[in-house]
Amino acid sequence: MNALAEPLLDRWLADAELLAPRAGRDLWLREGSLLLRGWGEPHRRYHTAEHLAEVLAALDELAGAGHLDVREALLARAVGWYHDLHYDPSAAPGSNEHRSATMARDHLHALGVDDTLVGTVEDGVLMTATHEVRPGGVEGGVGARVLDAVHDADLWILSAPSPRYAAYRAQVREEYAHVPDHLFRAGRAAVMGGFAGRERIYRTDHAHAAWTAQARVNLADELADLA
Structure with a gap:
């Protein structure tokens, strides 16, 4: 097993409990296993669990510096979990991010995550296709800060x-x-x-x-x- 798998699964379970408190541990575990399988696909070289861990660490740093409050940090991490969940190096530009965003939307809805939060996560995943953040972001200041943090963490x-x-x-x-x-x-x-x-x-x-x-x-x- 990848040395990062266990700590990443622990991190996911902690986030899942906050994102989808009513889903229950079995569903959190099932989704965590799916996430780790996606990030662990054998054809990946950079877009791997190592990249995911680096993005999460960068988000932790930004939160520690005061850029994100607790809720914003959770949303930003949710984007991190899904932003390269689908990754095919031969896909057309933007295709991977759009498919990953669709997976994020569908999977988070299935877990019972609030629609507003799902929308922010979906926007964050789509932003990573171009790393261009719309002025003002989404959902007012909260959405803007989340998108800015994800933008920077992905480019860490x-x-x-x-x-x-x-x-x-x-x-x-x-x-x-x-x-x-x-x-x-x-x-x-x-x-x-x-x-x-x-x-x-x-x-x-x-x-x-x-x-x-x-x-x-x-x-x-x-x-x-x-x-």
């Missing part, structure tokens, strides 16, 4: 220490092994160049202050390698 990897960033680059290349090298390099340069060209990579004040410098170093080094 850009600010990872150099060895982890190098491993991330290798994992992404393995996931897209079916893409010829010249096409992969051009596509990757376009995506990473888009992030590097942003005036502000991260939307929350904490991530902007704490993560930007290393992210810009990583992006510059990778773009130089891709040139």
